[in-house]
Amino acid sequence: MDFENEVRRIARAKWPAAQFGGAAMLDGRERDGIFETEESVHFIEATVSASASKAKEDTRKLFRSIVDHNKLQGMKNAVGWFVTKAEPTAEQRKEVHEQGKGQVRAVSYSQFQQSLIDVRAYLSARKLHGFGSVQDFASGGKNPSISFVEIGLTSKALDENYLVNDILEGALEGNHFAITGQYGAGKSMTLRELFFRLEARYIRGATSKFPVYINLREHSGQRDPVELLERHARSIGFESPSSLIRAWRAGFVVLLADGFDEITSLGVQGSWKKLKDLRMRSLEGVRKLHRESIGTGIVVGGRSHYFEDDRELCNALGLHEGLVLSLDEFTETQMRSFLSRFPGVEHEGAFPQWLPTRPLLLGYLASRGLLSELGENSGMPDAVDGWDYLLDQIYEREGRIETNLDGQTLRRILERAASLARTTEDGLGPITRSELFSAFTEVCGYEPDEQGVLAIQRLPGLGIYRAEDESRCFVDAELADVCKGREVVQFLEAPFDMVKNPGWVGAMNACDRPINEVAINFVLRRLEISHDARGVIRQAVAFLNSRSDLACARGDVAVILLTGELHLDIAFIVSEVNFGARLVEFHPHMLPLSNMQFSHCLFDGVVLNPEVGSNSLPYFDSCLIEQISGRVSSDDLPRDRIMHSCDIGGFDSAATGAAIRAVRMSVGEKVLLITLRKLFVQSLSGRAESALYRGLDVDERRMVGDVLRMLKRHELAVEYSRGDGVIWLPVRKALTRVKRILSAPNESGEEVVRDCRAMG
Template sequence: MSSMTGPQFEDEVRRIARARWSSAAFDGAAIVDGRERDGIFVTDEMVHAIECTVLRTKAKAEEDCKKLAKLVKSLRSQYATRGVKGWFVTADEPTADQREAARPFNPDVQACSFQQFCAPLVDYREYFSLRSKYRFGSASDPQTGSIDLSHEPYVAVDLFDINNSQRNSFFDLAQSMRNSATRTLLLGDFGAGKSMTLREIFTSASKGYEKREFARFPIHLNLREHQGQTSVQESLERHARSIGFPNPSQLVRAWRGGFADILLDGFDEIASSGWAGFNKKLKDIRYSNVALIRNFVRETPFNSSILIAGRRHYFDSMSELRASLGTGLQFKETAIAEFTAEQAAEFLSRRRLSGKIPDWLPSRPLLLSYLMSWNVLQDDLVQLAEAPGWDYLLHRICEREAQLDIGLDGSTIRELIERLATIARTTGDGLGPFTRDDLAQAFTQVCEYAPQLGSDIALLRLPGIGNPSADDGTRSFIDQDLADTARAGDVARFIIDPFDGSNSQVLTVQGGLGDIGAAVAALVLKDMDIRSGSLRTALEKVRTSALAENGCLGPDIFKVAQLMGTALDGQPVHISSAYCDEIQLSNDDPDMSSVLFRDCVIQSLTIESETSDKNIPTFKNCLIGFLQGRASAKDLPSDRFDGCAIEEYSAWASTTSGFMHLDVPPGLRVLLSILKKLFLQAGSGRQSSSLFRGIDQRARHYVPQVLQLLAFEGLANELNIAGKSIWVPIRKESSRARSILASPNTSTDVLVIKCKVLV
């Protein structure tokens, strides 16, 4: 408080006095006996006279206390039936000299600090004690589920302004709330650390207030606990009762007086008072859900800070978010960034772990914590397999969502996400969009009843699903790897029971399973001891179903069988009229000689070196866009390829690991790896992080340089989707990319020449 000028401090003391003695709300400074007094407040029982100062000198204290004692005596004669008390209020803790100056006039004059003067508004020590023992949003120990996080070290996350991408720190936000009245939106995807950040801000602010470094104390609300509420007063009173605070009215009074900062966690977690069977527009539902937040924004005094946190993709657009929350231009809009490499290392070291985090794992605190609780993060973290890791993470993420108390358990939420992943596979890029009707359909199929009260929250905040570009109420998956993990669910269920009509939608899918999805499905089926007979039955069901024509389910099952190591030999197995992004055949595959691909479209077929012709499937009347591993039709076994049209051949094929062992300059090795991932693997784009995978540590520093060259040469573009860097191939340059891959040693392409000389 010492940073205030004298007049500013007087105004602040009068503001608090009006909050303490509400019946004297219109009182304030006055002229008595010809002298200006800082404040006189008359209530039904007492008269309070105030002198306040920002100075710490003994002389000033003696002057004010004498003046105040004389005023108390004068007021007693004027208000004979009421008590009169004088308050000598100092900006900081009174010095020994200041207390000594007031002592001769005790009990008429009470010397106190500004914090002591404010204390009767609310018993902040008891509030802090009770609040710190209660849950902070979704923050909990990932291993035990305990809400006691006193032992959990916090690593400060970086924040960035979503309007200009300027990077800030957690400390900047905490400091701005301390020094001035700020209004902030804190946005982030699931697991980014929103609740932990708000908990840390609350803890920091409460300690600062107790040390008299902060003029306002924090009030933290879990919005999930205020379903259907619109009144700020009622929400504060419910919050007080929830934590066991005995004087709810104190919180209301402190808030109205501008003596408290408000932290609101989880705007995406408030359910509407009614679902109305999706008859209402989702936009209207969201607007109705957050009425309480609009009232907080509208009614909170402007000299208090407000911090509102929630999932970035809950709303269709930032304009809808601003209109629904009532934030407008006065709010600073920030988002939580993923951990940097240094922050991730600090996160692990504080938990006595070391090593490198797997490239496939998004660097979010929640996901790292989950893997720690699984006891899989050892010294060599990079060895953690991608498919079991994502399978476990999706399980834990869904269990966490179930804690919202919406009547759905974790396994149901996972199946709901998996069904939406199947619906998304009927779209162009396999990520969506899907409409509100799709959401309702998926919910009804999985739960066997229509969405009801509370279900809107489950559907509108599902992890990994948002609105990266649409402003029309549709949703899409925003995390490619999570989407691929979820795609495995319906495929595995179909293989287990292909005659279950509730899962028939998977027959219509158009985009194939990725490597992660196929591996997750293989894990699930191996755990259930599913064998060759079940796979054969599932493939036969696909062959005879009209729904599956031109679909991808047959090739999906083939890919899963490969990863399971389950041979499909013996009686012929037909995959007919299917579309397939990619088939890879290697010498490590089980015997697939009984499989016949008939009349299929296969974008890319790879036959790795040393693959035995006798174990590979037969291809009849298929259209194959690109065949790697054979130079021409003469290189193909005639009994395995019959009547096929093959547009392009490459004489050799390699994995990323193979590229890394080629006897070419390292920059060129990196180029070949990236071209393969962008142009030959399934999918419409690759996250920047995935382009580092499989490249040894010594060559990784070439990746950014190669990407710049790809963009300059017009082979790829970088997009920013949902805050993530995505590299998308320019498909018209496919022949150029494949030409480089086919003959890297002899190519005269300018891109090859530039990559050879990178240092």
């Protein structure tokens, strides 16, 4: 009965004038289908049997119907159809030929459906067209060379997990799904995999429904579903758009619509106040397409922060009782499986903690050979180089999607948003709609039009903070830090141009905390490339000295000077900056900073190595310093540098390298503890190998190489080779172990302590 119903459904779509035709009784015997048009009458018998006797019996019924019709209504041509589920056998075709006398056609179900639409021709044409944002990581072509890796999908509403096959079965039953995720989470790849699995089902005859995959960004401004489908057919080179419409009307398709966040409407000027209305208007054609798809399974994909909530998503997209699924990020097992598909990538070692777990971002790194020997390769990038590279790749790709904004411009908008986010508690957000609007205007030089508004909404690197006010936040702290670092470089290189941006100036006046290690290292590496770090810094300091504001920019320059050991030959006052998040250390090999003065600043910790001469230190005036290490009391301070106006919370002599040397332990143990302090206490973003030798005597220096090899063997640190030397990166998940070692090395039970002790 199900098979007969499917055949009748095709017949009604094939002959729309006979849409009320169906099963009927003739001469006391049932006919599976009679469909009469203005020009002809079609008699149908459908069977799942492969027997010749069934073909003989049904063909006789069909021929008798044709003869009777011709006697009574000879003006209309009569045709008989013998439809089988599988390909008709040779014996069946013989019986149809003999009994039907040339007036009955023997066809398979697939052939009968092909008379409505050439499904295989559509599928073939569709596979030659791009699938959303899917591309090969290495070549950039439309067909990825890396096979699909299943990622879990989660329904927050039902607290359940789904796989691709679960969605496939639901879509074949006519259910509606929305797949959401952040940038690079694998939405298009998941929809593409769903397309191929549905195609395989259709080809082997397990279903009469075939997938139609639509790139929504190719249909901006379209409001009519028929027009949308016709344009889709033409864009992929399918020769019969009208047949696709008939198949859709008949319910023979599963709609896969990719990129609801990439479609724009025409003639609507962007306004944040009208953003919800803009989304509704932009998706009018898609909404109508879905609502007119009666009984059709629908799966639509887009970025998770595009709509305020799931209710708006389903309403705007016209999904009936739609189930919203969010794409999870790769688990460690899935990451290893994914990376194993790239030639030359070893994936047995530990992953760097900054490594993104989204397929697109991870694939970019792996395809460019940056992850060739994870965990063991000395060339593994740190967070600074890793995110800088990824942002270039991400925004080059975004530039190909946007019609009027190139990738670097979009990245500059993100970087300006990072500066604005510095005024928030954690430096990640929230970033308000008006602030994003301002970032766009300052970078582009004009207010965003409708396309610009939508581009802002979907900036990669930003996620939703609060749905109700459309605010955003950065999805990764180190990504945000690289963006902040680029903004600081922009200021250092062109301070007079930078202050023309009121949003940036406002942020530098409202923020009181300087950039942290990742951003600092980014700036220092860019200054190294410029080969004029001294001149650039001097220019920035001279400019800041000419103004009374931009406290945060002063703090940025200060931490760059402290970390990069750059020469400062002009006076520089840093006022009202909170350095609380970092440990400020002064060691004997640093360049003099006597031209710098800190006034009314806050420090959580300052380390004064006993060997540092006071004439190398900056001045501290009216500052609050929670703790000074390396000095035992107020009387032990260089009062010509740390003024009596400063408020000192306490002293700690046990946290310095000198204090470690005073403890009775082997040289190997001392070097281990000093190195761990430099990597895990003073910075968690890595230290140049040369910096790990500083402050050590001759005997201690001889031990550094062996200690570093021990740290690597015991998974406490990894090395990263750059063009200008080796960087040692702390393994952050080992932070608890390291704290235990530093606080009680003998009682920690760590094998690395015993190994270093054995060195002597």
